[in-house]
Amino acid sequence: xxxxxxxxxxxxxxxxxxxxxxxxxxxxxxxxxxxxxxxxxxxxxxxxxxxxxxxxxxxxxxxxxxxxxxxxxxxxxxxxxxxxxxxxxxxxxxxxxxxxxxxxxxxxxxxxxxxxxxxxxxxxxxxxxxxxxxxxxxxxxxxxxxxxxxxxxxxxxxxxxxxxxxxxxxxxxxxxxxxxxxxxxxxxxxxxxxxxxxxxxxxxxxxxxxxxxxxxxxxxxxxxxxxxxxxxxxxxxxxxxxxxxxxxxxxxxxxxx
Amino acid sequence: xxxxxxxxxxxxxxxxxxxxxxxxxxxxxxxxxxxxxxxxxxxxxxxxxxxxxxxxxxxxxxxxxxxxxxxxxxxxxxxxxxxxxxxxxxxxxxxxxxxxxxxxxxxxxxxxxxxxxxxxxxxxxxxxxxxxxxxxxxxxxxxxxxxxxxxxxxxxxxxxxxxxxxxxxxxxxxxxxxxxxxxxxxxxxxxxxxxxxxxxxxxxxxxxxxxxxxxxxxxxxxxxxxxxxxxxxxxxxxxxxxxxxxxxxxxxxxxxxxxxxxx
Ligand SMILES: Nc1ncnc2c1ncn2[C@@H]1O[C@H](COP(=O)(O)OP(=O)(O)O)[C@@H](O)[C@H]1O
Ligand SMILES: [Mg+2]
Numbered sequence: 001x002x003x004x005x006x007x008x009x010x011x012x013x014x015x016x017x018x019x020x021x022x023x024x025x026x027x028x029x030x031x032x033x034x035x036x037x038x039x040x041x042x043x044x045x046x047x048x049x050x051x052x053x054x055x056x057x058x059x060x061x062x063x064x065x066x067x068x069x070x071x072x073x074x075x076x077x078x079x080x081x082x083x084x085x086x087x088x089x090x091x092x093x094x095x096x097x098x099x100x101x102x103x104x105x106x107x108x109x110x111x112x113x114x115x116x117x118x119x120x121x122x123x124x125x126x127x128x129x130x131x132x133x134x135x136x137x138x139x140x141x142x143x144x145x146x147x148x149x150x151x152x153x154x155x156x157x158x159x160x161x162x163x164x165x166x167x168x169x170x171x172x173x174x175x176x177x178x179x180x181x182x183x184x185x186x187x188x189x190x191x192x193x194x195x196x197x198x199x200x201x202x203x204x205x206x207x208x209x210x211x212x213x214x215x216x217x218x219x220x221x222x223x224x225x226x227x228x229x230x231x232x233x234x235x236x237x238x239x240x241x242x243x244x245x246x247x248x249x250x251x252x253x254x255x256x257x
Numbered sequence: 258x259x260x261x262x263x264x265x266x267x268x269x270x271x272x273x274x275x276x277x278x279x280x281x282x283x284x285x286x287x288x289x290x291x292x293x294x295x296x297x298x299x300x301x302x303x304x305x306x307x308x309x310x311x312x313x314x315x316x317x318x319x320x321x322x323x324x325x326x327x328x329x330x331x332x333x334x335x336x337x338x339x340x341x342x343x344x345x346x347x348x349x350x351x352x353x354x355x356x357x358x359x360x361x362x363x364x365x366x367x368x369x370x371x372x373x374x375x376x377x378x379x380x381x382x383x384x385x386x387x388x389x390x391x392x393x394x395x396x397x398x399x400x401x402x403x404x405x406x407x408x409x410x411x412x413x414x415x416x417x418x419x420x421x422x423x424x425x426x427x428x429x430x431x432x433x434x435x436x437x438x439x440x441x442x443x444x445x446x447x448x449x450x451x452x453x454x455x456x457x458x459x460x461x462x463x464x465x466x467x468x469x470x471x472x473x474x475x476x477x478x479x480x481x482x483x484x485x486x487x488x489x490x491x492x493x494x495x496x497x498x499x500x501x502x503x504x505x506x507x508x509x510x511x512x513x514x515x516x517x518x519x520x
Contacts, residue, residue, distance in 0.1 A: 057408075078413075079414070082412070083408065083412050085405045087405070089403060091406070091423075093511075094510075106415045106419055107413055107414070134509055134510045136512065
């Protein structure tokens with residue numbers, strides 16, 4: 001093992017965040033995410049989940065405390081980070097192919113390499129037959145696939161996902177969850193996944209952090225010890241239900257004044 | 258396209274009904290022809306002076322198109338400037354409102370005095386009057402970009418130029434077309450207004466505005482009607498052209514530009 005592997009992917013130490021003079025959104029957050037860990041973040045809405053992701057991405061600046069991504073400042077680490085937003089946030093004037101290639105294009109990767117990469121990704125996320133369609137012609141689930149393919153195109157080491165499947169029906173959501181795990185097994189990125197679905201968090205995560213609101217702070221942490229290749233069958237297991245029950249209970253605690 | 262054909266047929270039916278109504282009014286109220294000529298008399302006037310009419314139409318069309326084209330180019334440039342900072346917008350935006358509120362009738366004689374009467378001055382008037390909607394709509398489109406999309410671009414360390422040309426500008430195209438649609442009608446009005454003041458270098462020959470003045474001074478009411486009709490046709494022609502271009506460029510990705518199903 002080289003020394004590099006000992007640096008955690010994300011190190012958040014004593015971070016406080018406040019927008020302008022408004023109420024404090026996040027208060028003294030300490031959080032370490034190991035390389036190749038899948039961290040789920042769950043909490044009531046408005047408790048600062050999106051803000052944490054934005055801080056990690058360097059899209060928001062903390063008022064105090066430090067954030068390191070792979071030992072670097074978030075801004076310097078951006079090349080290794082991909083962000084997936086709740087709505088697919090596709091460019092409506094671009095076809096599926098052109099949307100997937102956006103990041104590569106902005107990073108000025110030559111066209112022939114881009115084309116190869118896009119072709120592989122279309123295959124990977126099962127969008128080959130709609131490569132030339134425009135976003136408005138796609139279902140919500142397909143749009144999300146495009147968004148994920150776009151995020152994977154730049155070979156990220158860290159994926160930040162902000163409630164990516166919140167707007168989808170349960171079936172597409174379950175299906176995409178399985179796909180996320182398959183993609184991660186192939187590509188070994190680290191993930192921070194925000195959701196407000198407990199079962200989604202349990203299914204995906206190695207560890208779950210529960211946030212409490214006003215001000216946003218870490219309330220509890222769970223390790224999810226489920227057997228390694230997680231298949232859809234796991235959702236019906238007793239261990240799965242037990243963890244879901246425990247996390248749900250803790251989540252309800254955060255809502256009490 | 259079938260829908261468009263039906264819409265066109267409907268419009269034609271309304272037109273026929275209006276002409277019939279016009280003729281009936283003449284019969285019932287015995288209006289003298291110098292006040293309201295019959296549809297037939299107007300058609301005859303069109304036939305008799307067709308080359309002259311066409312010439313007037315061409316002059317006005319040229320001025321309107323020139324003014325509109327200039328206002329698109331200049332308006333987009335101004336909008337790009339406005340999109341750079343809130344500060345610039347705050348400082349300069351009131352002046353675009355001024356463009357919109359200054360009565361063109363009042364400044365047309367001034368412009369003609371400064372620039373000399375002629376096609377160029379009239380084009381300039383069409384340009385001035387059609388500028389505001391282009392600036393306002395394009396600016397709106399440039400600045401109202403989904404915040405997440407901006408974040409997405411920032412995550413790839415996008416340059417200012419990339420943000421502008423790959424995000425803000427394409428985002429503004431539908432708004433630009435809204436602006437052009439509004440401006441196209443105004444440009445024709447501007448050109449005709451300009452011509453009313455500009456006169457012509459040769460007696461009896463000039464754009465629609467000039468010809469309307471001339472026909473009215475000669476009490477050629479049938480020809481006057483023909484000219485008004487031509488002005489309307491010109492306005493419609495512009496609008497249809499713009500709408501076609503809008504459909505052509507936007508229908509594949511933008512909601513508003515699809516064939517109108519839900520109205
Ligand atoms: N850009 C911003 N400016 C001001 N307040 C913000 C901004 N973004 C988020 N907030 C506020 O911070 C709080 C937490 O927001 P967010 O991180 O989006 O919560 P969550 O994702 O958990 O729902 C909310 O009260 C929200 O109103
Ligand atoms: Mg959120």
